[in-house]
Amino acid sequence: MMEKRKQRNYILNVLLVAALAGGLYWAQGNFDGYKIQIMNLIAINTILALSLNLIYGFTGMFSLGHAGFMAIGAYTSSLLILPALQKEMIYILDPLIWPFSVLQAPFFVAVLAGGLMAALFGLLIALPVLRLGGDYLGIATLGFAEIIRVVANNITFITNGALGLKGIPDYANLWWNYGWLLLTIFVIVRIVNSNFGNALKAIRDDEVAARAMGINTYRYRVISFTIGSFFAGIGGALLASLLTTIDPKMFLFIMTFNVLMIAVAGGLGSITGTCIAGVLITFLLEWLRFVENPVTLGSFHIPGIPGMRMVIFSLSLLLIILFRREGIMGMRELTWDTIFRTSPKGGESS
Amino acid sequence: MSLPIFVQHFFNALTLGSLYALIAIGYTMVYGILRLINFAHGDIFMLGAYYVFWAIALLKLPWVAAIFVAIVGASFCGILVDQVAYKPLRDAPRISALISSIGVSFFIQNLAIVVFTGIPRAVYRPDWLVKVIKLESGVRILPLTIIVPIISFVLMLVLLYIVYRTKPGLAMRAISKDIETTRLMGVSVNKIIAFTFGLGSALAAASGIMWALRYPQIQPLMGMIPGFKAFIAAVLGGIGSIPGAVVGGLLLGFIEIMTVAFFPELSGYKDAFAFVLLIIILLIKPTGLMGEKLEEKV
Numbered sequence: 001m002m003e004k005r006k007q008r009n010y011i012l013n014v015l016l017v018a019a020l021a022g023g024l025y026w027a028q029g030n031f032d033g034y035k036i037q038i039m040n041l042i043a044i045n046t047i048l049a050l051s052l053n054l055i056y057g058f059t060g061m062f063s064l065g066h067a068g069f070m071a072i073g074a075y076t077s078s079l080l081i082l083p084a085l086q087k088e089m090i091y092i093l094d095p096l097i098w099p100f101s102v103l104q105a106p107f108f109v110a111v112l113a114g115g116l117m118a119a120l121f122g123l124l125i126a127l128p129v130l131r132l133g134g135d136y137l138g139i140a141t142l143g144f145a146e147i148i149r150v151v152a153n154n155i156t157f158i159t160n161g162a163l164g165l166k167g168i169p170d171y172a173n174l175w176w177n178y179g180w181l182l183l184t185i186f187v188i189v190r191i192v193n194s195n196f197g198n199a200l201k202a203i204r205d206d207e208v209a210a211r212a213m214g215i216n217t218y219r220y221r222v223i224s225f226t227i228g229s230f231f232a233g234i235g236g237a238l239l240a241s242l243l244t245t246i247d248p249k250m251f252l253f254i255m256t257f258n259v260l261m262i263a264v265a266g267g268l269g270s271i272t273g274t275c276i277a278g279v280l281i282t283f284l285l286e287w288l289r290f291v292e293n294p295v296t297l298g299s300f301h302i303p304g305i306p307g308m309r310m311v312i313f314s315l316s317l318l319l320i321i322l323f324r325r326e327g328i329m330g331m332r333e334l335t336w337d338t339i340f341r342t343s344p345k346g347g348e349s350s
Numbered sequence: 351m352s353l354p355i356f357v358q359h360f361f362n363a364l365t366l367g368s369l370y371a372l373i374a375i376g377y378t379m380v381y382g383i384l385r386l387i388n389f390a391h392g393d394i395f396m397l398g399a400y401y402v403f404w405a406i407a408l409l410k411l412p413w414v415a416a417i418f419v420a421i422v423g424a425s426f427c428g429i430l431v432d433q434v435a436y437k438p439l440r441d442a443p444r445i446s447a448l449i450s451s452i453g454v455s456f457f458i459q460n461l462a463i464v465v466f467t468g469i470p471r472a473v474y475r476p477d478w479l480v481k482v483i484k485l486e487s488g489v490r491i492l493p494l495t496i497i498v499p500i501i502s503f504v505l506m507l508v509l510l511y512i513v514y515r516t517k518p519g520l521a522m523r524a525i526s527k528d529i530e531t532t533r534l535m536g537v538s539v540n541k542i543i544a545f546t547f548g549l550g551s552a553l554a555a556a557s558g559i560m561w562a563l564r565y566p567q568i569q570p571l572m573g574m575i576p577g578f579k580a581f582i583a584a585v586l587g588g589i590g591s592i593p594g595a596v597v598g599g600l601l602l603g604f605i606e607i608m609t610v611a612f613f614p615e616l617s618g619y620k621d622a623f624a625f626v627l628l629i630i631i632l633l634i635k636p637t638g639l640m641g642e643k644l645e646e647k648v
Contacts, residue, residue: 056618062445135387135448139581140632143625146578150622166435170564196455253574263447307463321450 019180024174036174037242038286043177044238046278047184049262050271051231054188057268058197058202059224061130062138064081066144066232066259071152071251072121073114073233074240076127078168079103080110081241086167088153094157107171111180111237113314116225119226121148126225130218145256152248164247165240166306172241182239189271200224204269222310254310258285261317280328282301351612357629359611361495365564368502371559373580374595375509375589376422376428376550382526382590383546385444389451393458396570398424398555399562400466403473406412413476421555428551429544431458437540441507455574457468462570470569473562478579498560506596507558513592518545526590575621582628588641597639602627 027039048066055063081102087096095101105113129140152159159165191197202210203217240246260279266277282303288309294301320327332338351359373395380388401420405411411419435454464588477493513519521542525533533539561576562568579602587598602624610617631638 052478062448121445129629132632132636134444134583136632136636138448139585140385140629142578143582143628147622147625150619154618222469254456255451260452298430305464307460311457311464314413314453317433318450318453318457319448321453322435325442325446 044180048235055228065141065145067255068148069118069229069232069249070236073236076117077110077114077237080105113235119230122229158313267327267329268327269331272334363604363607366482367600374584378582378595389455392573395554395558398558424555425548426554432627549613588638594640
């Protein structure tokens, strides 16, 4: 029985991936650039929200430092894929210093390097800061992200300062983004469903009890935070290549806010919830752009209101947290087993 | 560095530090009572500055009356934020209220962009506040940099009087020790919390108004960075402690101004000092300089 169900789930997962690939292939042929851009943003936003969900939803560490890790990933991978000629052209204030000026890597390696660099910084910041708990951790990680941004603004010989990097090759197409998304989902599902994941959830639910059970909570928290920052770096690297231009202003606190919004809306501690919210919130953010455009209804002319988009967006986060704190999915998962109702709870995730 | 220049830096630091201290008091009071980092506090600071601008521009009020109206208006907004966004979450996990406060903060900022527009505006400054005084020793200072610390200290003394010498103040201190027992003692906890928000917001608004006089340009996002830094000042002094917030605010003001004064090449990193300081203090002494240790309850 057990074996059979596993086999079924495996086949269904393969079919789902195949369906996704087919859908992407179809979209590439039939959608215009704007729609494809939104699809790309969905993938990247979901990667980012998943990594935050691992840190916050599954391990209970309130981190507000996502924008900082994204910045590290974005700058690292961009420096590796920028053509040498472009590097010479855009560094006006200070020339790019030596190792970065000659380093080149294929896109996959560059993104991976971005993730690893973010993970390295994540580890370095986690070692001291994770001794703190709760909201102190939030404010310390927020501080870390601000430090990264200020430093990026100042080390012009690496980051080109406030001018940012322009003309980053746009390798991040649908295949790369959704490939990385699948990899992220796969890794995080495996982590969450493993014994390691059980320890993380135990820490989230009651840290003191977890410690009493003999779990080295500090070590688990550091590892979880490092993995989370790795995927945040991946997301940042992909975003840089998708937008082809980055500067320190891009990584303000608002960036973290958007990611947090997706994780909270989807349900903290739910992977499928995050995926659903990743789609919905990215759509919402794009759809809300129309609010700022002028609308003409017959003889009525409603002028566009600049800034209204973010007002509605932040209001919707408030409404979610006030009236539906658990988000779309709560801590539940949408799995093949829950769809077919063979068992009331849990099991392999889709 | 010559003495006159140092004296000028000293007054600048004193001004900046006392403005941080005024905001930090609001953070520390709310944290002391609700264990909540009120992210929207920096935006109340911004609203205070804007209300003065609009009270003069639209209502044609005289300057002093405009300041009064602005402080009352901002403290009303502070109470409103608590009633709408925090009160329904009193029994929820603490982090929910924190996320709610981040949401409120972005909401106020963006609403301000829509209503006030994002264009920076110049504020009215009476001439006598900004006429440079030259002393014989070569020191050149603005009257503003002396008056702002004086007003701030008067406001802090008033606050300390309220907190330590009046009945609502006693209730506030009692709530920060144990909210349930205080409720059993017949204290109307919700009213006291609203009072705390009003008081903290009034100080933040006063700080915002003086900030706008010192750095005479206001824009909807002006509260964000001073808000973060003032929170750091509150942590530095020991969160929950009002004298700690004052000390932390002044200390942060001096560190920022003096570091840039002595090491001008670091001026680009000015906005990062506070955050580096925060991480250091959290590692060495998380309770801050004057804070009490919060026991972890099992």
